[in-house]
Amino acid sequence: MTNNSNNSQVCYQCGTCIAICPVRRVVKFSPRVAIYDSNIYDTDTDVWDCLTCGQCVTACPQGVRLLDFFLDQRIGGEPRDIVHKGVFTELADLMTQLGNSKTTLLKGDDTAGIGYFPGCVDFHDMFFDLDMDFGEIATSSVTLLSKAGLSPKIMQLKCCGHDQLWQGNQEMFDKLKEENTRLINESGIDTLVVSCAECYRTFLMDYDLDCEVKHISQVLADADLGITNGSATAAIHDACRLGRHTGEYDAPRKAIAATGANIVEMQHTKENALCCGVSSMMNCNDHTKALRVLRMDEAKRTGADVLITSCPKCLAHLNCLKEEEDSEHGHDYPFEVLDLTVYLARKLGGGNGGDGGDGDE
Amino acid sequence: MVVFEPKIVMFCCNWCSYAGADLVGVGRLQYPTNTRVIRVMCSSRIQPTFILQALKDGADGVLVTGCHIGDCHYIDGNVYTEERMKNVVDAMKLLGLEGRVHLEWVSASEGPKFRETVTEFVEQIRALGLSPLRAE
Ligand code: SF4
Ligand code: SF4
Ligand code: FES
Numbered sequence: 263m264t265n266n267s268n269n270s271q272v273c274y275q276c277g278t279c280i281a282i283c284p285v286r287r288v289v290k291f292s293p294r295v296a297i298y299d300s301n302i303y304d305t306d307t308d309v310w311d312c313l314t315c316g317q318c319v320t321a322c323p324q325g326v327r328l329l330d331f332f333l334d335q336r337i338g339g340e341p342r343d344i345v346h347k348g349v350f351t352e353l354a355d356l357m358t359q360l361g362n363s364k365t366t367l368l369k370g371d372d373t374a375g376i377g378y379f380p381g382c383v384d385f386h387d388m389f390f391d392l393d394m395d396f397g398e399i400a401t402s403s404v405t406l407l408s409k410a411g412l413s414p415k416i417m418q419l420k421c422c423g424h425d426q427l428w429q430g431n432q433e434m435f436d437k438l439k440e441e442n443t444r445l446i447n448e449s450g451i452d453t454l455v456v457s458c459a460e461c462y463r464t465f466l467m468d469y470d471l472d473c474e475v476k477h478i479s480q481v482l483a484d485a486d487l488g489i490t491n492g493s494a495t496a497a498i499h500d501a502c503r504l505g506r507h508t509g510e511y512d513a514p515r516k517a518i519a520a521t522g523a524n525i526v527e528m529q530h531t532k533e534n535a536l537c538c539g540v541s542s543m544m545n546c547n548d549h550t551k552a553l554r555v556l557r558m559d560e561a562k563r564t565g566a567d568v569l570i571t572s573c574p575k576c577l578a579h580l581n582c583l584k585e586e587e588d589s590e591h592g593h594d595y596p597f598e599v600l601d602l603t604v605y606l607a608r609k610l611g612g613g614n615g616g617d618g619g620d621g622d623e
Numbered sequence: 624m625v626v627f628e629p630k631i632v633m634f635c636c637n638w639c640s641y642a643g644a645d646l647v648g649v650g651r652l653q654y655p656t657n658t659r660v661i662r663v664m665c666s667s668r669i670q671p672t673f674i675l676q677a678l679k680d681g682a683d684g685v686l687v688t689g690c691h692i693g694d695c696h697y698i699d700g701n702v703y704t705e706e707r708m709k710n711v712v713d714a715m716k717l718l719g720l721e722g723r724v725h726l727e728w729v730s731a732s733e734g735p736k737f738r739e740t741v742t743e744f745v746e747q748i749r750a751l752g753l754s755p756l757r758a759e
Binding site: 355357365384 | 670671672675676678679710711713714717718719720755756
């Protein structure tokens with residue numbers, strides 16, 4: 263089952279990856295054993311428990327590319343549990359078959375050389391049962407880009423295919439990739455800006471695009487937005503796809519610091535950031551909920567008034583826990599969890615939550 | 624010219640709309656035969672994925688029916704259905720399948736309404752034509 267694109271053969275079974283793996287904190291799971299079983303017995307042990315957070319990659323003394331290993335093992339396999347009854351995968355599948363399907367109703371400047379793709383945020387609004395507005399990420403992003411003098415063209419792409427790829431569905435991913443690559447090439451843009459960390463990783467690393475791919479935080483870090491009223495104390499949750507996968511830790515911090523906010527770091531931050539617990543729409547269960555509790559408790563201990571992230575999925579999962587408000591056990595979280603763009607746009611007085619931050623929950 | 628006969632998947636809840644269908648039968652009311660009825664215990668059993676799956680498998684439209692709000696056998700199951708279906712209908716607009724999913728409350732005593740609902744929906748889908756997913 264192993265193929266040559268990962269280097270798991272060089273693993274010398276030291277177990278460092280087990281020690282750092284967040285999943286191991288809550289359930290008996292071992293990346294070392296997974297590698298052992300695949301190399302020695304050619305079986306795949308539990309490759310679905312991994313959150314593909316990439317912590318082990320930063321720690322492995324042998325430089326084993328465990329993410330590639332897990333991805334390889336998953337391709338063609340049967341995922342154990344896809345959350346929300348697999349509705350997002352079904353939607354992606356429909357998109358591959360429906361030529362004129364849309365992902366957003368936003369309108370932009372069709373002549374611009376810079377394209378913005380909001381990802382599936384509108385579908386998140388429909389199928390996540392949360393008191394929050396994911397669409398605000400898209401409107402905020404457009405507002406901020408325009409403010410930075412970069413009015414974007416709105417890209418009508420299909421789902422980027424991130425989740426389908428990590429769910430082992432190479433076939434569907436390839437279809438989405440082919441279609442999106444065609445749409446991007448035809449649009450004639452030279453820069454593709456995305457506000458979702460997963461889109462960013464996928465377009466940057468799993469597609470072969472001719473244009474530049476940027477996460478919106480990277481654009482905003484260098485832009486002068488003229489926000490000076492950001493007096494908040496902000497903690498930053500590094501999304502794995504923006505952090506460990508693609509190495510961008512500074513841009514979100516720079517963009518937020520520029521508003522005058524005081525940035526506080528949680529106990530685990532940057533390369534060591536803990537995972538939100540669900541990745542690629544898999545593994546939303548009691549084990550990984552414990553990871554969310556760990557993460558939110560860390561954020562609470564910093565005393566921040568706002569926890570900022572750059573991934574709509576982290577945002578959903580952390581807010582899902584926040585909405586439970588379990589104050590009886592000390593798991594109530596008296597701070598907001600916001601997307602980077604929403605935070606900035608609200609400070610700007612733009613976006614559709616421009617009424618000062620307490621607009622919608 | 625051959626008239627296009629759409630294939631429609633219809634979900635009926637056991638306690639109201641399915642009984643409504645029975646009433647239509649007992650009353651010998653005539654209505655189009657384009658629907659394939661799937662009985663569920665409550666309309667809230669219907670996951671959005673069921674609808675997507677039906678469309679993927681070649682349905683031209685999906686009609687979801689249940690008890691009127693307040694009459695659900697499981698108290699407020701259909702309140703969830705209403706919210707979910709609103710979202711599914713929105714998703715259809717983005718996907719380019721607008722008008723192919725519809726929710727209607729039909730009680731056990733509303734035989735004529737059942738007939739009208741089905742007839743209207745069949746006409747609506749007939750006007751929309753073959754599902755783009757089936758044309759593939
Ligand atoms: S840390 Fe690296 S070398 Fe050590 S067991 Fe894990 S994969 Fe193997
Ligand atoms: S990627 Fe993360 S969850 Fe997966 S084995 Fe490595 S540390 Fe554990
Ligand atoms: S039992 Fe009919 S809708 Fe719930």
